Amino acid sequence: MMRRRHQLPVPPHSLDLPSHKQRTRDLPIEPAPLFDRLRLPLSLYGGGQARPCVNPGEHVLGGEVVAVADDGSGLQLHAPTSGRIVGADGWRGSHDLQVLEIAVDGEDCAAQHTPLPQWQDLDPALLLQHLQAAGVVGAGGARFPAATKLAQAAAHGIDCLIINAAECEPHLTADERLLTERSAAVIEGVRVLAHLAGAGRVIVAIEDDKPTAIAALEAALAGSDIELRILPRFYPSGSERQLVTLLTGREIPSGRLPLHLGVLCHNVATAWAAGRAIVHGEPLTRRIVTVTGIAVNRPGNLEVRLGTTIGDLLTDRGLDREQLREIRLGGPLTGRRIDDFNTPVGAGSPCVLAAGDGEGMPTGVEQPCIRCGACAEVCPAQLQPQLLHRFARAGDLDSAREHGLSDCIECGACAWVCPSRIPLVADYRQAKADIARADTARAEAEHARLRHERRQARLAREREAAETARKARLKRVGAVVARARSRTTDP
Ligand code: SF4
Ligand code: SF4
Structure with a gap:
């Protein structure tokens, strides 16, 4: 057994932020209500898009495939509950489809799942396909497809898998509650990820301000060779670069990723989702979300169907509009400000913060930079x-x-x-x-240039072939004429 319970030092270049976690950290996970409609996000990692494969008016069961990624990756999105497809729309005026709207029927009927309890005996390629089809993406915020990341890691030959349970941002307690209440299921998912990545060493890293979750993890890891590493509380302890350096001593050079140094990082909620998808056959249709902030009367940790709107969720938890200063989806620092109550909770949304005075990102009138450093x-x-x-x-x-x-x-x-x-x-x-747009434009221009050059080269080849054929024809005609002349001049 290789369980280590190391306390690591606080690295330089970090922040000590007020926690605000006390408001929700002892509140058990509750199922969020089934609201009348769901607005399932169709946007994917890196500007990608999922295309609906169902029609308006169609009835779907919970877990049924309703959209497929248009990049050919095999990633699928699933109905979070049963209901009727209302349609897909360009949310907030975008030309791309942003959400698939489902009118919930309240029956919560589920489609048949395909669990793979004997996953250790199965071909990893098949398991990766299954994971991709279940729609499992990074739950920490980036939403990168888990199967794609695992396939890349296996191709690079990684030796270490880090499960990131740091949850260092103020207010967030979704991962902490997940570990406290469902640590065995999380560790089941960790084993699946380690198997698929081919990682010989597995580390679960968690901040030291979560003693209940740490105790639950220790119980779940009893007799296991998975290491438990305790981080000091600092921001951002959950940053992959800092985590990798802190835990393995490997520095990630600029422009490189952890997997280039033999390390793969996955969020703890992603591990949970991967276990549910492989072992129990459940596609990704829900996640744990911390709903908190001064402007919420009943804060909590909720198991929320993807596509639940911020408006429904906050209204149900008692939104106090008098106190509300801003809503942030995903935490006070890394989350984004939300002005539209129709915005849905997605797979990478660990928190809905209804911030009052003194919460969220410090605000004020922007002043010029004073170069204070x-x-x-x-x-x-x-x-x-x-x-x-x-x-x-x-x-x-x-x-x-x-x-x-x-x-x-x-x-x-x-x-x-x-x-x-x-x-x-x-x-x-x-x-x-802007850089991504410029790179795309440059790549398209390069593609157009190469296409033009190839066309020019083909036309030149065709011209040359035509000229060669013409000369050969002339030569043949010349020979015929010469033969005819020689016959007429013969005595
Ligand atoms: S947002 Fe970017 S530039 Fe700012 S502190 Fe974080 S890593 Fe550095
Ligand atoms: S150097 Fe400028 S940008 Fe940086 S903290 Fe100071 S004022 Fe802000």
């Missing part, structure tokens, strides 16, 4: 956030790229400490989106 002191990626901000605002994308914009994990630590209240992360997201 506070942002650089807390940046876990050791970037120069003030420089990135300057390049991003000036549209100097090349300089932003050269200064490591792609290494920014959008943790929000820089914006949190900025005395000038500059929305730094929003600037970085915009610059990254």
Whole structure:
């Protein structure tokens, strides 16, 4: 047995944030009500899109496939409960389909599942297919397909799987409750992930401010060779780069990923979902969400169907509009501000924060940068956030790229400490989106250039072939004429 319960040091470039977790950390997970409608998000990781495979008016059962990723990855989305398809729409004016709306029938009838309890005996390729078809994506926020990440890890030959249970952002207690109440199911999922990734070493990492979850984990890990590592409380302890360095001593160079250094990281809720999908055959249709903030009368940790709207959820928990300053989906630092109550909870939404005064990201009128350097002191990626901000605002994308914009994990630590209240992360997201657009345009232009060159080369070949054929024809005609002449001049 290799269980270690190490306490690790707080690294430099980190923040000590007020916790706010006490409001929900002792509240057991409750099922959220089944509301009249669900708005299942169709947007996928990296700007991808799922296309509905059902028609308006069609009746579906819970767990039935309703949309398929259009990138050919095999990722599928499933109806979170039974009901009638209302339609798909371009949510918030987007041209792309954003949500598939389901009128819930209240019966909660489920389709037949295909559990694979003997998964250890099955071909990993088949298990990966099953995981992809179940729609399991990263629950930490990024929503990268779990099966794709596992296949990449297996191809790179990783030796270490890290299960990230740090949950370092203030207010969030969804993972903590999941571990406290369902640690055996989480560890079942961890074993599935380790098997598929081919990882010889498995570490579960958790912050030391979660003693109940740690105790539950220790019980679930009894007799196991999975290591338990206890992190000090700091922000962002859940950042993959910091976690990998802290736990393995391996530094991830700029532009590289943990798997390039033989490490794969998965969120603890992803592990739970993977176990449910493989061992029990349940597709991803729900997740644990912390609903909290001063402006919520009944905060809690809820098991929520994907597609439940923020408005339904907050109204049910007693939204106090007098106190409400902003709503954030996904936590005060890394989450995004939500102004539309129709916004649905998705697979990467661990928290709905109805923030009152003093909660959420510090706000105020933006002032010019005073070059105090506070942002650089807390940046876990050791970037120069003030420089990135300057390049991003000036549209100097090349300089932003050269200064490591792609290494920014959008943790929000820089914006949190900025005395000038500059929305730094929003600037970085915009610059990254501009870079992605420019890269796509460049790739398309390159593709068009190559296509044009290939066409020109084909036309040149055809011209040359036609010329060769013409000359051969002339030669043959010349020979015939010569033979005819020689016959007429013969005595
Ligand atoms: S913390 Fe804000 S004001 Fe200070 S250097 Fe960074 S961006 Fe400028
Ligand atoms: S958001 Fe990016 S630049 Fe700001 S502290 Fe986090 S990693 Fe650094």
